[in-house]
Amino acid sequence: MKITLKKKKLKNDRNSLFIEYYKGSQLDKDGKRIHIRDFEYLKLYPYQNPQSNSEKKENKEIELLAEQILSIRKAEFFQGKFDIKNTSKSKRRFLDYFHEKTEEKIDSPKNYGNWTATLAHLKRCIGPNLLFEEIDESFIKQVRNYFDKEARTKSDTLLSLNSKYSYYNKFKASLRAAFDDGYLSINFASKTKSFEQAESQREYLTHQELQALANTESKYKVLKNAFIFSCLIGLRWSDINSLTWSEVRDEDNGVSRINFRQQKTEGVEYLYISAQARSMLGERKDPSERVFKGLKYGAVYNNEIVRWCNRAGISKHITFHSARHTNAVLLLENGADIYTVSKRLGHREIRTTAIYAKIVDQKMKEAANLIPEIKI
Incomplete structure (x- = not known):
């Protein structure tokens, strides 16, 4: 991808600055080459021909800001391309993030209860200060092993197969969301296998x-x-x-x-x-x-x-x-x-x-x- 800062002339003697994301080209069904571009308009409007010192100063500040935004966009692209973690987000504590995702389910009582129960288990097997930057495949295996062999119910019995399936899937959902939100550069949810779901007993009335x-x-x-x-x-x-x-x-x-x-x-x-x-x-x-x-x-x-x-x-x-x-x-x-x-x-x-x-x-x-x- 080619990321470029460009400008467009407006009728009011100003320019409109925007970033062009050039994604290459392809042939359409008629054999015509189509160029694929996305645009991000920065809402920055320097003068086309600045006259006074104040106009020149304003143009200089606007152009500096535009260049800084361009640098950020390029850095974000290369972070994704080379699996470089966002350093600020990677410093966040995982359990804080999971708690935030749990609270988003509060309007769905049953789902909220499952997320809350999962959080309680995660607090038993994950340190409170664990950061996103410390998450790797070894950590994922550790959590899965906890639910499989160590996690216990309030009655001090091992979890049923369906409980393992439910709780671990909530953990995977949080990993998937963290990847989408930019806290993780790798989607670990796609790299770990869920537990099998047992066929539950469905009690009914004749x-x-x-x-x-x-x-x-x-x-x-x-x-x-x-x-x-x-x-x-x-x-x-x-x-x-x-x-x-x-x-x-x-x-x-x-x-x-x-x-x-x-x-x-x-x-x-x-x-x-x-x-x-x-x-x-x-x-x-x-x-x-x-x-x-x-x-x-x-x-x-x-x-x-x-x-x-x-x-x-x-x-x-x-x-x-x-x-x-x-x-x-x-x-x-x-x-x-x-x-x-x-x-x-x-x-x-x-x-x-x-x-x-x-x-x-x-x-x-x-x-x-x-x-x-x-x-x-």
Whole structure:
């Protein structure tokens, strides 16, 4: 790349100074040579023909400043080309940077919790004064080895495979961000392998269990309505909690749907809902008002789900997210194809939905042996 300081004449007897980044040339489809250039306008305007001493002095100061900017731009280019670290950024402490990235996730409770937990682990295996300039492949291996063989839970047990996968991926994400932000000249995230993710146990309710739960009172009516609503349509906790009446659309033909942006993927979804699901929402209120007003996230409501299930005679470890699993399994059991279920759940990849298909297939296998053996 060729980096050059240039000027352009303006109509007001001034010049406009800019930096041209010449990136070479290439032939277009017609065989014509195209020159590739980028421009950075410096917003510096020296006189074309300075007359007075003050004008000449101003021109001299402007030209000096422009030359200094040009030198900085050239230095930045060569730093990147030859993997030279930015010396000022490389002096920053890594844990301070990770903490900053953690705080950026505060609006996403679950993600923020995972980043916070990762930070707590990193403080156990990384010195508080470790600088970016000290990070190398040996350091990356040291952190990976910590999560693999040393990190322990609050119960003093080794981390599960999924915990290793989650925490180490947060560490890799911070390395990738540090590279993008100029703190590292090497993208170490691309040079280290993540842990394999284990297939998690997806607890769900059968139709009979869901009916038993519906027939059982919960201490918090809003929790009961929100949970069963999620079982019927498959929304995540975060989307249920943030759902407002402006996102609930009642069409003239009696069909209802919700238009919302998924908190996790940020994708816009249009989800048709059954008449029963719509009836659970009650009468329409102010557009900006939350549909499930008073719903809260925390130990009190989580514990109530367990107690509510116990009162209904359900011994499974059910969480609010189990409602989403329940919806997927019930849809597949009742004839919905896997592609439709995937779209309704807002999955980006069909393989995520395929896990539920395995559950249904396993139940089909179990059903094959339900009929008692007959004597022939």
